[in-house]
Amino acid sequence: MLSLLGIIAIVIFAIHTFRSANSNGRNGxxxxxxxxxxxIALQWVVPLVASMVIAIFYIASGSNIDTIEQDIMWPAxxxxxxxxxxxxxxMWLVLRHVSQIPDEEPLTASxxxxxxVFGDSLSFRAEEPHExxxxxxxxxxxxxxxRD
Structure with a gap:
């Protein structure tokens, strides 16, 4: 049940992030x-690694290997x-960052x-002096x- 909620959250956040990024001129x-x-990293990878570290710690501290699953149930x-x-x-922090409108680059304004461009036209402009x-x-x- 918990991972189903996580999958739904990932899909919803990904859709909103894509739309917000595209509407603000970013790569959606x-x-x-x-x-x-x-x-995925914070929902499955980090908890899996943390659970394995705790299991190794329990085994190294002298716990019984047969009961390790029951011993780490609540920490897991x-x-x-x-x-x-x-x-x-x-995911909310990523969405918040993408939702901000990027600042205009000052290089384009100045x-x-x-x-x-030479050779395009031989006509002169009125404001240019010419002989x-x-x-x-x-x-x-x-x-x-x-005078007759």
């Missing part, structure tokens, strides 16, 4: 994977509930303008006017 698949990994239950609680906490080539004068333009 990666963050959902991180949420699932945190859930406590470890399972602690793992489930830590799993909820870890910086030098892009370099000019006009002198026109040749028509024939007879430098003669004085005829």
């Amino acid at each position: 698949g990666l963050w959902a994977f991180i949420s699932v990994a945190v859930g 239950v406590v470890i399972s509930f602690a793992g489930l609680g830590l799993s909820f906490l870890g 910086g030098p303008p892009p370099p000019p 006009v080539a002198p026109r040749p004068k028509p024939e007879g333009a430098d003669l004085p006017p005829n």
Whole structure:
């Protein structure tokens, strides 16, 4: 029953993490994977390793190997509930981090303008100063006017 609740929690947190990450411009698949990994690690891997360490400690302290399962029953239950609680906490922290809107990068707002592109257009802009080539004068333009 406890691990069924844990599986349901992992699936629900993964779906919400995926949606929150995508809506905030993050990689949804990666963050959902991180949420699932945190859930599995804190729900099954850490309690399994902790239970094995306790079992080895009981055997090393001189307990009977035949009764080891009964001896560590209550510590294993406590470890399972602690793992489930830590799993909820870890997945919630991942979801909380993903739900925050990332800050704008200041590099996009400042910086030098892009370099000019040459050869695209031969037209000049109105705000750019440019020299006009002198026109040749028509024939007879430098003669004085005829005043008859």
